[in-house]
Amino acid sequence: MTARSSERARVDLLARVFGTDGSGRTMLGIGDDAAVITPGSQPLVWTVDAQVEGVHFRRDLVSMADLGYRATMAAASDLAAMGASPLGMLAGLVLPEDVSDDDLRAIAEGQHEAAQEVGTHIIGGNLARGRELSITTTVLGETPRPLGRSGAKPGEVVAIAGPLGLSAAGLVLIERGREGEADAAPAVRAYRRPVARIAAGLAARDVASAAIDVSDGLARDVGHLARASGVRIALDPTALVRPALAKAATLAGADPLALALHGGEDYAVVITVPEDRLPEKEFERIGRVLPAEPGARLVTLEQPDGTLVPIDERGYDHFG
């Protein structure tokens, strides 16, 4: 099936897949010039994220449904890092000629599933033609206390909710055709179906001093947090590699610590928090916050003997 309907028919197709938001907050959904949402009393948190073919994904390695799912979770993850609950999402799709109605339906089903998973709905968007398939998702949410990147204080612990390095390991295993093996399953799932840690963000909201989500790679993302907060971060290497990553990395022939530090696309949430307030149900400790020191690197690994080994804040730079 390679049917390609008109824009109006495709909007109707999307409206059927996305259905109607039952939250009571959406006053007007798909089909008008804009979506309308009932106002609330909490600060609004708002983000946009794009997934572009050939940069963020390859169509031969990810299904259309997985693509829709991943793009939606990647955008929702920014809200998790702000301690916010989503109110709704708009999806902007750029579709090349070879994307059929069935492909579009699969993308939309993946988007819808991810939106439902984080307790929200896709309530509008935009369709455009283009040579390069891309999904741009904008998410609106709310929180009584937005968690920024800039509040980390020396003496606090660094903690994480969600996997590290698994998504990057999953991509390597898919590329190498080893996704069918048992040790590959958690990594392949982390790549294809990452999860925005909304509940963890809510649990951290009233106790954490700063937060960020791991999209470009842990080293790079905690570097952003350290810079915004004027602190240094010392990571504990023994806490970064968990058993599932160790097994997947062995299968992939990759260094598990490098995957954990630089892999990216895990969409884990990293917080800084006073040790006695760590939400232990959702978060695991992975390091600590040190005071700034002129000339010192912002992100280090703290060896068992206390030595601080500088880490490159590399990760994914779109223009590097």
Add this chain to the structure above:
Amino acid sequence: MTARSSERARVDLLARVFGTDGSGRTMLGIGDDAAVITPGSQPLVWTVDAQVEGVHFRRDLVSMADLGYRATMAAASDLAAMGASPLGMLAGLVLPEDVSDDDLRAIAEGQHEAAQEVGTHIIGGNLARGRELSITTTVLGETPRPLGRSGAKPGEVVAIAGPLGLSAAGLVLIERGREGEADAAPAVRAYRRPVARIAAGLAARDVASAAIDVSDGLARDVGHLARASGVRIALDPTALVRPALAKAATLAGADPLALALHGGEDYAVVITVPEDRLPEKEFERIGRVLPAEPGARLVTLEQPDGTLVPIDERGYDHFG
């Protein structure tokens, strides 16, 4: 100059161009995981729009600054059609390798100018690499009374704020190298620097029964409104071609009425309203609302003798 900085340096460049929102509503702008806005008491109106190279624009026909300006106004126009005031914008940019830092600065300056023009600010966004230059803009606004497409009633008049057909005429004149001629100026300006009719939308908000903006072409867009409202629209051909369009069309060797009906990208706002409540300062009458009739075409031209001539609801269909 073809400098291409890292992602972080480019975000800093954008933050400098966009500056800080002085509205008092932005609690957190560029540089964190998401933007944060102070809540209000009015319904939220939210839209997203994409401009894609080769589909919506050609780099040889539009400057980078004009591109940023147009993309921003196209998105803001959806809010005008809802009778809403913008609260802020996020800009998602996909940038090919040949877009230099200077190009990016020019795009951002155009975006900033357009945002200021409609009384708002770009407070965040996303940068990604890609093969195809695109700008996806999401706009959040508020209004006590959202104007939808579905409230038009038979007996009301149809009225417009903003130009018709001029933008399409401008594009033809630019393509033909005739933009330097005096009669071309208003059309070229309508193409390069279209204006979202925010003030007109606000003026219509408490009196109009329905509204839509003219992005794909008048015939197509009023067709959407007629369908959503369950009415027919009869347009007055003598009201559709104004002197500036007539002159530009002559220069372009094009039919002015066809440009007015099918041109698109004018970002005028069309409303339906009881005749005695028409906001005459902002709007001009261009037709009337008729009751639905089984089998009858939704959009027609009403000739001086009262004959209704069906019009194709064609315009820009992204997948047509």
